Amino acid sequence: MSDFEPLTSTTRPLTQCTLTLRIIKSFPYRNVKNVILPSIDLTTTTPRQLLTLMQDMINKEGKYRPYRGVEYDTLKIYTKAHGTKSMNLVINFEKDDEWVLKLDDTKTLQELGVENETEISMFKWVDYEAFKANPEEKW
Numbered sequence: 001m002s003d004f005e006p007l008t009s010t011t012r013p014l015t016q017c018t019l020t021l022r023i024i025k026s027f028p029y030r031n032v033k034n035v036i037l038p039s040i041d042l043t044t045t046t047p048r049q050l051l052t053l054m055q056d057m058i059n060k061e062g063k064y065r066p067y068r069g070v071e072y073d074t075l076k077i078y079t080k081a082h083g084t085k086s087m088n089l090v091i092n093f094e095k096d097d098e099w100v101l102k103l104d105d106t107k108t109l110q111e112l113g114v115e116n117e118t119e120i121s122m123f124k125w126v127d128y129e130a131f132k133a134n135p136e137e138k139w
Helices: 047-060 062-067 125-133
Strands: 017-026 031-040 074-079 119-123
Touching (some): 017 062, 031 047, 031 062, 047 074, 047 119, 074 125, 119 125
Parallel strands (some): 017 119
Antiparallel strands (some): 017 031
């Protein structure tokens, strides 16, 4: 018998994965709200469907009222389970554009490398580009 314990990210089926969505309202002011989605089917859900789901939640639920003024148009993987985290608390610059999830309906989250317990940032692309050009944090 082995002492090996399976990683928690591999114990759930791909049809019932837990994702953390990081809603980024402002990069310089570090306005980020984490939302836990406990049962996402990675085999059928596309990035566009995930973005639409989050936009619907923001528009319908009162607790997300402060995050309504932004036109979110981009999803990017922040980190995967058991991986290293970025030194930047707002966005992951290390995996620059390779972890940006294209908003088309041709590929599922699974096909784009999303796994159980992945953290995904949701933000407005123009704001991301401006922060990337000048990553100054404000208080």
